[in-house]
Amino acid sequence: MTSLFNDNDLWGPLDPSADAGYGEDRPARKGFFTDTSICIGCKACEVACKEWNDVPADHFDMTATSYDNSHSLNANQWRHVAFVERPAGPAPVDLGMPGVAPTDAVSAGSTAGGAGSTAGGLLDNGADAAPDFRWLMSSDVCKHCTHAACLDVCPTGSLFRSEFGTVVVQDDICNGCGYCVPACPYGVISRREGPDGSRNVGIAQKCTLCYDRLDAGKTPACAQACPTQSIQFGDVEELRERADARVAQLHEAGVMDARLYGNDPDDGVGGAGAFFLLLDEPEVYGMPPDPVVTTKDLPQMFRRATTAAVVMFAGAALSFLGRRP
Amino acid sequence: MSPAEPHLEQRDTEAVPGRPGRRKGGRGGERSMVPEAEFTSYYGRPIVKPAPWEADIPAYLFAGGLAAGSSLIAAGADLTGRPALRRTGRLGALGALGVSMFALVHDLGKPSRFYNMLRTAKLTSPMSVGTWILSLYGPWAGLAAAAEGTRLLPESARRRAPVALLGRLDRPTGVLAAVFAPPVAAYTAVLLSDTATPSWHEAFRELPFVFVGSGAAAAAGLGLLAAPVHETGPVRRLAAGAAALELVMEHRMEQSMGLTAEPLHHGKVGRLMRAAKGLTAAGAVGAALGGRHRGLAAASGLALLAGSACTRFGIFEAGQASARDPKYTVVPQRERLEREGPVRYRE
């Protein structure tokens, strides 16, 4: 690492708000633990986010490939519920569905329950065999990375680290250069391209972790609206422990596919502020399997470019040193 | 209707390419770089987002490289007494700088947005660093071109105070422009590579060399095209060296990129990259062997300019294509996982 950057500035575990210069009295880092095993795909989070943050409607049309009609995370879609149809997994277990607090939902031995995820309802309705497929649902959101590529590459300082350790766009400073868009390893942020007449067209937009609500001591709108506690909001430290406990519980109950995604502070983005419990590989949900923040390689890139610049200068000088014609 | 029906129905309509599940990678036909890859995705949708950039950006890359190379040539010509080559270089640099600034401002929408970037300096943002590099280079290139312009004035006008000052700054400004020029050509490689766009990021080791080679080759091309042959000896040498650097590093880049080199060979991008290599090689050979012949020199110069433009558009579009296909995000990460396990920080 070059001395131009502090230790772990670009990569490695870090308290992002401390690194950004907030003092000792800063609040604890806030984030989400999204437990997709109890998501029912109701989209309450998508709607709540749109309402609270005044996010304009996007192109709502069925994609003809799934129940997903909101396509992807983008400037007009700060929460996105993915619907994945998969071949049936191993023997179904009770994942602790709505109305049951997630922390005590699965007790060891309660594996005789309904089918995985929403397929459970089918059995209760009298179907005589378990379906040979299951739905996976997951409410995706900005990861609020510890090492956020979007923030690192923003040339105007529009993207900034809040005192809560989250990553927020300042609409009035963004110049619409669009650099943050290809920088994000998860494809979260994008420039608002429409609809005509909506606010902030041409400006990069994404989840703010409801900065205004955090400021007022409230829970973000999506987490507040989630009826199953699939979206759990809180202090990242505490959420990480909760996630560890939950995945251990699921493993004990035989759900060996359960895995955490983005919770490890040593991972490629220094740990995500918003992390997930998934029931299949990340790419099945449209997430990269093992993302690494691009700026991890930035010192090396600058060194390479410096060498190339020297080569160019020397090459030009050399070609003039030859004998006169 | 049993509640199961919609699910099953949906499943039927889903038996189309792009459904979640395994998909064979590799598109047959064209040269396959790696064994076919199998991967999973969410309905075949992209994971990372392509940059919201249009042709402005590759045009900017091309013009920036041309400007930088031209300033180097102009300074060399000035210091070795080649006035026509000096003039071509300085005016070429100013023209190319104008084109690149136009492309940049056009991409941003309005000029004031450029100043938004001058309100801060951020080392982690290649765009911010680049803005400052450009701001350090541009004025010298502009002044050198202005000084060049004063040479066209009658002797009496050249003795007037401001003009006389410009005349005296002639050589220093030209040399300063040459000193700040190479970073202009090199930083654009970091600009592209410092993203999650697979074919840009994976190219980060060699791309700066490809870009400085491409910029120098284009500028040499302009010199060959516009300056008289008795002054273009150094430019012919530069053309050969720059083209060799570009072609060799481009080849090494493709080797080190793994699967993400694939978009460089497909479809329109494949044609652009093949044209880039052919034109650059032909221009370099033409310059080296036939550069003393006016017609051949001009043709070689044009080929070098066109080759450089094709390189920029090709690499730009390859990155965009790699972002649109989840294969290039998923498969290299999966391969790395298999090889090295998950990326984890170790003290």
Ligand code: SF4
């Ligand atoms: S997920 Fe993307 S948009 Fe969100 S903080 Fe990380 S890099 Fe930025």
Ligand code: SF4
């Ligand atoms: S689009 Fe806006 S937020 Fe994104 S990098 Fe550019 S200035 Fe920053």
Ligand code: SF4
């Ligand atoms: S935290 Fe707020 S802004 Fe982010 S997805 Fe939830 S409701 Fe939307």
